Amino acid sequence: MRFVNSKDCVKRSNQVKSFSVGRIELSLATIISDAVGVWTHRGAQRSTAHALNFSLGDVPPDVRRLIRNRRYCRVLLAVEAMPFDAASIASAWQAVAQQMAIVPSGNVRLSVDIVVSDSAGVELANSRGESMHVESIYLDRECVTNADFAKFVEASGYSNPQYWPEEVLPNVLRFTDRTGMPGPRFWAKGIPPVDKLDHPVVGVCWYEANAYAMWVGKRLPSSDEWQRAGTWPQGSTADGNEQRYPWGNAFDPSKANLWASGTGDTVPVTAFPTGNTPNGVRQLVGNVWEWVNSSFSPQPGADAVVLLDQTMAEIRGGAFDTYFHSQATCQFRTGQPLLFRGANIGFRCCVRGSALSPHAESASSTSERGDL
Numbered sequence: 001m002r003f004v005n006s007k008d009c010v011k012r013s014n015q016v017k018s019f020s021v022g023r024i025e026l027s028l029a030t031i032i033s034d035a036v037g038v039w040t041h042r043g044a045q046r047s048t049a050h051a052l053n054f055s056l057g058d059v060p061p062d063v064r065r066l067i068r069n070r071r072y073c074r075v076l077l078a079v080e081a082m083p084f085d086a087a088s089i090a091s092a093w094q095a096v097a098q099q100m101a102i103v104p105s106g107n108v109r110l111s112v113d114i115v116v117s118d119s120a121g122v123e124l125a126n127s128r129g130e131s132m133h134v135e136s137i138y139l140d141r142e143c144v145t146n147a148d149f150a151k152f153v154e155a156s157g158y159s160n161p162q163y164w165p166e167e168v169l170p171n172v173l174r175f176t177d178r179t180g181m182p183g184p185r186f187w188a189k190g191i192p193p194v195d196k197l198d199h200p201v202v203g204v205c206w207y208e209a210n211a212y213a214m215w216v217g218k219r220l221p222s223s224d225e226w227q228r229a230g231t232w233p234q235g236s237t238a239d240g241n242e243q244r245y246p247w248g249n250a251f252d253p254s255k256a257n258l259w260a261s262g263t264g265d266t267v268p269v270t271a272f273p274t275g276n277t278p279n280g281v282r283q284l285v286g287n288v289w290e291w292v293n294s295s296f297s298p299q300p301g302a303d304a305v306v307l308l309d310q311t312m313a314e315i316r317g318g319a320f321d322t323y324f325h326s327q328a329t330c331q332f333r334t335g336q337p338l339l340f341r342g343a344n345i346g347f348r349c350c351v352r353g354s355a356l357s358p359h360a361e362s363a364s365s366t367s368e369r370g371d372l
Contacts, residue, residue, distance in 0.1 A: 054094050063088040067095050069151045073217035076356045100138040101279045102353060103229045107131045109242065110224055111331045134228040136353035139221060142269040142282050143200035143290065143346045144212060146184075146192035152212045153190060158182035163211035171339065175208055184208070185341040198268040200288045200346035206313040206338040209291045209347040218349035223294035223333065225350060226316050230285070230330035233278040244329040246277045246284050251325045256286030259323040266320055266344075285328050288346035289315040289336075296335025310337040319344035 056064045063084065066074055075084050075092035084092075109131050157163055159182070164172055177187035185203030187193070192201070204212075213219050221229070231242040243249055245256075253260035255275030257267050266287055276282050284290075296314040312335035318328025321344055326332065336345065 052095065053098060054091075056091050058087045059091050060085070060088065063091070067091055069155075069216075070095075070099065070148055071216045072096060072099075073351050073356070077217050077351075096138060096356070099141060100351075101141050101229075101277070101281050103134075103137050103139050103225070103279075103281075103350075104232060105134060105136040106228060106232050107133055108224050108227045108231060109331075110227065111333060132224055134224050137221065137225050137229075137350045138353055138356065139225070139229050139281060139350045140218075140348040141280050143288060143348045144209075145198050145269055146187075146201045147197040149184065149201040149204070149212060150192055150197075152215050153183050155215070157211060157215050163214050164207065168207050171207075175205065175341075177203075186343060196266065198270070199266045200269055200283075202266065202288055202343050202346050203341045204345075204347070205341045206291050206336075208341075210293075213347075213349045216349060218351045220291055220293040220347060221350040223292050223314050223316065226284075226290065226292050227330055229281055230277065230317075242330065244331065245275075246281070246330065247275055253325075256318070256328065257283070257320045258286045258318055258325060258328055259321055260325065261286070261320070263320055283317075285317050285330070286322070287320055288317075288344055289319045289322075289342075290317050291345060291347040292316055296333065310339075312336060313338050315345055 052068065056067065059067070063075060066072060072092040072095040075088055076096070158172060158175060161169060172182075175182060177183040177185060177190065179188050179190075181187070181190035183190050184192070184201055187203070193199075209220060227242075230246045233246075245251065247255055252275075253262075255272060257263055257272055261272075269282060269287070272283060272286065275285060277284065292314050294314045296312040314333055314335045316333065318325075318332070322328050327334070336342065
């Protein structure tokens with residue numbers, strides 16, 4: 001990202017978009033299926049981080065598989081071809097209650113970075129944005145783990161074109177692990193590290209996070225939804241500012257996995273429980289940055305223009321290697337290129353509260369992409 005003190009430059013769009021590619025003669029879907037589909041994932045030991053604590057009873061085997069693979073929202077959104085029975089719907093709702101937390105609707109103020117130019121050069125100035133309303137959502141209590149993402153890999157998610165925008169299909173072949181197998185960057189032979197099954201998956205770009213979210217019937221939260229999840233329980237202080245952390249305004253290294261905590265690496269998604277939100281959302285701050293479904297681009301000031309070398313998506317929350325705790329608040333915003341596959345960025349998923357219905361027939365027209 002470069003800051004240019006010139007009015008002749010053109011600012012890149014602030015909307016997250018896929019990059020464009022030239023004309024493609026062969027079927028990209030065929031290329032992906034042929035190149036990736038021949039690889040198979042060897043089953044890894046499973047994490048118990050998201051194990052169900054209720055019986056699936058009379059639920060049909062296919063639906064049991066969906067629920068155990070954290071794809072229960074596909075039952076409640078009725079995106080499958082066949083309607084679901086009452087037992088399946090009831091069990092899917094139990095999974096939602098256990099593995100997701102409702103974030104009530106309300107208002108948030110997103111901070112805005114403005115590029116300003118003065119005699120000393122160009123710098124960023126932070127400003128409070130206008131209050132904006134956020135609709136209610138269900139948000140994953142925990143980040144997606146390595147064990148979770150392994151199920152997507154096992155299901156040939158990388159070779160299924162329906163989970164990838166057409167513009168990015170040529171790059172899917174490069175979304176491989178250390179051994180050239182499809183999967184997160186730091187895996188090997190298509191398998192996650194056996195000692196980190198319950199750690200958040202990292203080494204996945206923005207597109208990989210979105211593909212997984214679509215596979216399970218969810219989506220990435222937007223920036224305002226993410227911030228609402230961390231700030232709504234405490235409300236605002238006397239001066240109208242939102243609380244800085246999910247637990248309050250004072251930084252506490254015992255509540256989040258940041259540089260000050262001294263771990264130097266990711267930890268299980270259930271660690272640091274004292275930093276949870278009151279409704280049980282874990283590690284919104286610390287452990288890993290989280291991809292969100294919003295673009296990142298500082299706004300230009302009167303005499304400065306923002307020129308991005310690459311389209312960037314926003315990341316939130318800080319990570320185990322975040323040194324300045326001021327960068328790990330509920331309000332701090334930064335970004336990374338859409339194809340970045342860093343060791344300190346993961347994600348969690350959400351679904352709009354109004355999209356979930358206990359009645360399959362009322363949700364039968366819900367779009368898998370647009371209404372989540």
